[in-house]
Amino acid sequence: MVPHLVTALNGPINELEARMLDSVPAIERWFRLEWMEHTPPLYTSVDVRNAGFKLAPVDTNLFPGGWNNLTSEMLPLAVQAAMAAIEKICPEAKNLLLIPEKHTRNSFYLTNVARLVQIFTQAGLNVRLGTLDPEITAPTELALPGGDTLTIEPLIRSQRRLGLKNFDPCTILLNNDLSAGIPPVLEGLHEQYLLPPLHAGWAVRRKTNHFQAYEEVAKKFSKLMGMDPWLINPMYTRCGEVNFGEGSGIECVQTNVDALLGKIRRKYKEYGINEKPFVIVKADNGTYGMGIMTVRDAKQLEEINRRTRNKMSVIKDGQEVTEVIIQEGVPTCERINEAVAEPVVYMLDRYVVGGFYRVHADRGIDENLNSPGAQFVPLAFAESGHMARAGAKPGASAPNRFYMYGVVGRLAMLAASYELEATDPDAEVYT
Template identity: 60%
Template sequence: MPIPHLASTPALDLEKRILAAKPAIEHWLRKQWKHHTVPFYCSVDLRNSGFKLAPVDTNLFPGGFNNLNPDFAPLCIQAMMIAVEKICPDAHSVLLIPENHTRNVFYLQNVAALQSIMQQAGMNVRIGSLLPEITQPTTIPLPDGQSLLLEPLQRNGNKLVVENFDPCAILLNNDLSGSIPDMLRNLDQTIIPPLHAGWATRRKSWHFSAYDNVAQDFAELIGIDPWLIDPYFTSCGKVDFQEKEGLDCVAAAVDEILSQIKEKYTQFGIKEKPFVIVKADSGTYGMGIMSIRDGAEIYKLNRKQRNKMTTIKEGTVVKNVLVQEGVHTLESIHQAVAEPVIYMIDHLVVGGFYRVHMSRGVDENLNAPGMHFVPLPFDATCMQTNPEARPDAVPNRFYIYGVIARLALLAAAIELERYTQASSLALAEAQ
């Protein structure tokens, strides 16, 4: 399987600076992990335009472990052992709670892969389903010949269990898009990630606010303009696309972000046409997203477009949107546009894959129906570099991806800390 290539020759100054600064970068990151609690696991969608490399989404409930290179299983197992030891050192029995899917076999293969990694790391793992129709242990066959056993969850006092299994920790692979189920509240067990990491609470704008700070510090460390790794963004609340409410805020935000992008394009001599992504400020699965090139387009959406922007996963109504600088992708496989997705367990990069879409353009969202994954292109780890090769050679490019993904991971850590601090302050004031 060929490695995706850049469709045009990129300016390599950013890559050169990151590679040259590897000792300083790794030292700086080690210091950050000492001061911040790292999310248990994470995946980051990146876009590489040749002149800019930036994260565009960070998922704290990653669902593509089945797409990682199986040769890197030892990396995953070692990282999993480190992650569990930090959060729950006595963990030997873990209850894994997946998304409410029984027909999405690709997602279920991810659950099976995650369960296997944890088992190889020395834990007993059973899978408890939140689905009401799972009233008894249910075996689901998978395309690769494996099977998955889903079991009904039971709550005993302040503990969540399945039959004859008393776990000391709960691992969520369910992003809580709709709401936090009462069954998960006020438990005596450790829940990872924490409930406030789910989309019922979390906002993408909070994440990118934290990423702004991280990108600024990193840019100072290696001597670059932070814009090269950081997309502009703002957010709007009280938006209703169906009733056409709050659209003035969105249109004005689009034009403001476009103006900022144009200034940078002029500064760096970039000829591409700028665009903006408008998307739900919470949620995943690529729902509630559109590309915009002029704020006036917001007022001209047809019924289908408004419907698309009104509800997302589990029927959640969109009331808040993120208006984010669009980052072109110049990577391609067989002339289809591609973007890298990097996976981490604890602070360690454990692999990645490419999301590919045959019918989408370089300025469009690729996380959409019709996408597919190139599962095994990351044939080198994201930590090895080759000083003798070009900055955009495969091992060097993967290392650079790993660096930017870890910046997003650090931002997620800071984001969650800020939420906890704000909640504690609000509670203290209320008392």
């Protein structure tokens, strides 16, 4: 079932969709050549915003949860993609160790873990769960909402390998984003494949590095398409010494907000867009929609109250915010049942396997939707989204619109590949 969407089907987005639909062979060949040179992350989810005049990724997650929000129709494609990934990484693989987040009592998160277990089990692997939680010292059953259970076990570390009792995996899959830091138990595992790699975790990763890589990808892709990269790329800048709790470094944020708003206004004028620009200020690392605020005028930052300062000063696992990315705000013109919505694209290996709409009835078109109160409307890209429908007019076909979302999702995934290569501490540097 394809959700009923209300979207702005006019302006440059129509031209962009038409251009992509006319260029499907060239686009797919371009991706194929890129993947000959670069390795995709094992799995990725990308938040996409469709403004009607531009379509851009605003966040790329390398430890995606939420697999339970995808339809069961996407499972065959996800299993095939998982098989393709495993064949490249460790063809003889038999055992997979999955390490989830430590807050594993959350039933919604647990159903996500169960879906990942299902995908990789059907891909031909024995999957068991190990935990970084030191309080779990014996196999422990965790209840799932439907009455099923998951068993989570304490990790056992030898000098060179990590596993469980009577379980030695070839590959270790992290579904823990390492916001709290890199645990010593995961370091020095040179005999096993650890995916994603440690430098993909939020203890090390920075959003500005990702969007720098995305800018490079967007320029290459836009050259192929003969278009302005801005139509698919959110502009950004950063501030590296900020303490919202103490109010220090706010001047840096104000200056950069003002400059970025000026750049956006010039682009809006160029394209005849009659909207008030805004920026999103958010922690340069971290997830879960924490440490984010919308700013429409730099003067707002002079008047932020204590509650907003507190919200901006700490993110997941109590980590303090000292660096922020200031990102061009991309309004969303999509609605489901009158509520503001944004598509989230899910990928395994280099394949789009599904997605959903994040919907929030209490948020505006210029606000972060990844917050309490959000709902999820699944969408099976497997049937309708990855393949474009030839001959349909732009905006007339849901599959064509979703194909475009899949292209932008894959561009962000490719950027993540560039990013991980550039930040790999073990990569050889040639001078």
